[in-house]
Amino acid sequence: MPAPALGHSETDTPLRELAGGIETGIGLYVHWPFCLAKCPYCDFNSHVREAIDQARWRKAYLAELQHIAALTPSRRLESIFFGGGTPSLMEPETVAAIIGRAFALWPVAPGCEVTLEANPTSVEAKRFEAFHDAGVNRLSLGIQSLNDDALRFLGRTHGRGEAICALECAQRYFPRHSFDLIYALPGQSAKSWRAELGEALALGASHISAYQLTIERGTPFFGAHRRGVFVLPDEDLGARLYETTLAALEGAGLFAYEVSNHAKPGEECRHNLRYWRYGDYAGIGPGAHGRLSIGEDTLAVKTLRSPERWIAAVESEGHGSESETRLTPGERIEEIVMMGLRLKEGIDRARFRRQAGGDFTDILGPRRLRRLIAGGFLTLDDEHLRATASGRARLNAVVLELLG
Ligand SMILES: C[S@@+](CC[C@H](N)C(=O)[O-])C[C@H]1O[C@@H](n2cnc3c(N)ncnc32)[C@H](O)[C@@H]1O
Ligand code: SF4
Numbered sequence: 001m002p003a004p005a006l007g008h009s010e011t012d013t014p015l016r017e018l019a020g021g022i023e024t025g026i027g028l029y030v031h032w033p034f035c036l037a038k039c040p041y042c043d044f045n046s047h048v049r050e051a052i053d054q055a056r057w058r059k060a061y062l063a064e065l066q067h068i069a070a071l072t073p074s075r076r077l078e079s080i081f082f083g084g085g086t087p088s089l090m091e092p093e094t095v096a097a098i099i100g101r102a103f104a105l106w107p108v109a110p111g112c113e114v115t116l117e118a119n120p121t122s123v124e125a126k127r128f129e130a131f132h133d134a135g136v137n138r139l140s141l142g143i144q145s146l147n148d149d150a151l152r153f154l155g156r157t158h159g160r161g162e163a164i165c166a167l168e169c170a171q172r173y174f175p176r177h178s179f180d181l182i183y184a185l186p187g188q189s190a191k192s193w194r195a196e197l198g199e200a201l202a203l204g205a206s207h208i209s210a211y212q213l214t215i216e217r218g219t220p221f222f223g224a225h226r227r228g229v230f231v232l233p234d235e236d237l238g239a240r241l242y243e244t245t246l247a248a249l250e251g252a253g254l255f256a257y258e259v260s261n262h263a264k265p266g267e268e269c270r271h272n273l274r275y276w277r278y279g280d281y282a283g284i285g286p287g288a289h290g291r292l293s294i295g296e297d298t299l300a301v302k303t304l305r306s307p308e309r310w311i312a313a314v315e316s317e318g319h320g321s322e323s324e325t326r327l328t329p330g331e332r333i334e335e336i337v338m339m340g341l342r343l344k345e346g347i348d349r350a351r352f353r354r355q356a357g358g359d360f361t362d363i364l365g366p367r368r369l370r371r372l373i374a375g376g377f378l379t380l381d382d383e384h385l386r387a388t389a390s391g392r393a394r395l396n397a398v399v400l401e402l403l404g
Contacts, residue, residue: 025078025109026292027274028102030061031285032087033307036119040155040224041182043216045287045305046085058094060314062101064284064303067319069105071299072282072292077106079113079271082136088118092130099135113176113270115140120166120179121158132173138269139174140209141167144182146199147192153185153230167203176267178207183241185213186230190237190244197248207263208254210245212238239393259342259392276339277348278355286310286320291335298327332356333363338399346379346386360385364402372398 035046080102082095099114115138116131118124128139143163145151151159158166170177181200183193200208213232215225224230233241246256254262258276261269274281283290283303287310290301303320304310310320327335333356340347349360356363360380372378377391377398391398 024076025274025279026072026075026106027079027081027271027279027281028065028077029271029281029283029285029288029290030080030082030087030098031283031288031303032082032084032090033286034089035084035086036089037155037157040220041213041216043219044085047307049307054091054094057311058091058097060311060320061094061098061284063314064319065098065101065105068282068284068290068301069102071294072106072280075106075280076109077102077112078109078279079274080115081271082114082116084117086119086124087116088124088127088131092127092134095131095136096134103135113138115269115271117142118166118170119158120163122162122165125166125169128169128173137174138176138178139170140269141170141177141179143167143179143200145185146181146196150185150188154182164203171204176207178209178263178267178269179205180209180211182211182213183245184233184238186232188233188241190240193241194244194248197245201248201252201254206254206267207261207269208249209261210249211260212242255344257344259395273343276343277351278336278339298332300325300327329357334399334403337364337402340385341387341391341395341399344386346384349383349385352385365404368402368404372401378402 031045033045033047034049034052036048038046038048080099082090082098087095095116103112114136116136117140118128118131120141120143131139141163143166144154144156146160146163148160151163167177167179179200181196183196197208197210215221215232225232232238245262249262250256253264255265256262257268258272261272263269271281278291280292281290282292283301286303286307287305288303290299292299292301300323301321302323304313304322313320336347336352336355340352347360352363353359361369369378369380372391373380376388377394379386379388387395387398
């Protein structure tokens with residue numbers, strides 16, 4: 001991943017306010033594992049099925065929700081995120097039932113963020129009003145590109161025109177919305193990417209997730225790339241494209257609050273911030289993950305990945321958990337550091353003391369910290385441990401060095 005920019009920004013105050021409920025609250029992730037077609041680059045837990053019995057699925061989600069809420073009584077629900085797969089293929093009635101049940105099971109934070117990921121096709125855009133009425137208040141649109149050739153290359157079922165229509169429709173119902181773009185595509189230049197970002201901004205984006213295309217093992221792109229069917233930008237061009245992203249988006253007031261996520265102040269995705277700040281979240285649906293603090297422990301919960309196995313388990317046992325593991329202190333610290341250094345704000349020192357049971361210097365080792373600070377990869381002050389731009393350019397190596 002190329003170097004993201006760091007430094008203080010206008011986002012500092014609202015982000016700090018948002019951190020309020022990170023330790024007392026909880027987020028809920030709902031995984032919908034179905035798509036109309038499988039994109040050749042995607043290794044998410046998504047499947048194509050001819051028919052889906054939505055009433056049966058609805059019942060299963062509600063059952064698993066009940067199970068997970070019993071493990072986390074009286075936590076304040078701060079956010080819900082419907083991810084996939086393609087959750088915009090869920091019946092709005094299913095979405096409404098899950099939101100309603102979650103709101104009944106936990107006390108709900110004022111302004112609880114409810115995000116749903118949607119593919120930008122006309123079929124799905126027709127449901128946006130119903131999703132809004134179901135309680136969704138933030139939409140994340142998988143536009144991926146504003147260029148028809150790139151969309152064809154990515155195997156998407158929508159074109160540029162359809163994506164723009166879907167975005168306009170989304171804007172009618174969701175003042176808080178975001179869209180995903182994928183860059184570093186074959187033949188892409190910094191100039192063409194800058195122009196595309198300019199178009200995205202002109203469409204009124206206040207939150208953009210811009211991901212560099214990664215080639216995942218087991219996908220059709222993996223084999224095609226190995227056979228030389230297409231060539232990706234080299235590391236230098238990749239870095240330049242990332243710098244282009246930062247310059248174009250920061251110039252328009254969208255700050256890179258995380259490596260790939262850019263937002264106007266206040267528009268950050270609160271649910272995802274919870275992951276990076278190592279707050280608790282529950283996950284329901286096939287292949288969902290959760291992190292729950294129970295007393296002094298952190299429980300890592302993982303559900304069965306296969307949709308068929310998950311629903312059969314829920315129907316027979318009331319939940320589809322594959323494993324519930326207590327993380328060792330070392331594993332917990334590793335996760336806190338790996339997630340937290342992705343954020344521009346870095347890791348909050350007081351929170352780290354509470355979550356990790358000691359200060360950065362005690363836990364990470366003063367010598368290692370000094371070495372990485374002297375090398376210009378990290379900064380440490382009374383309030384935060386942060387990765388510098390150079391540290392973020394080699395985040396994996398920095399984390400490895402830090403954790404020994
Ligand atoms: C799990 S997908 C779900 C969103 C929705 N189904 C869609 O495709 O629009 C979330 C996002 O991950 C990104 N993504 C998935 N695979 C990727 C890859 N191999 N490289 C870069 N980004 C990827 C895409 O931008 C996508 O919108
Ligand atoms: S990218 Fe989105 S639509 Fe495509 S297969 Fe993955 S989850 Fe489904």
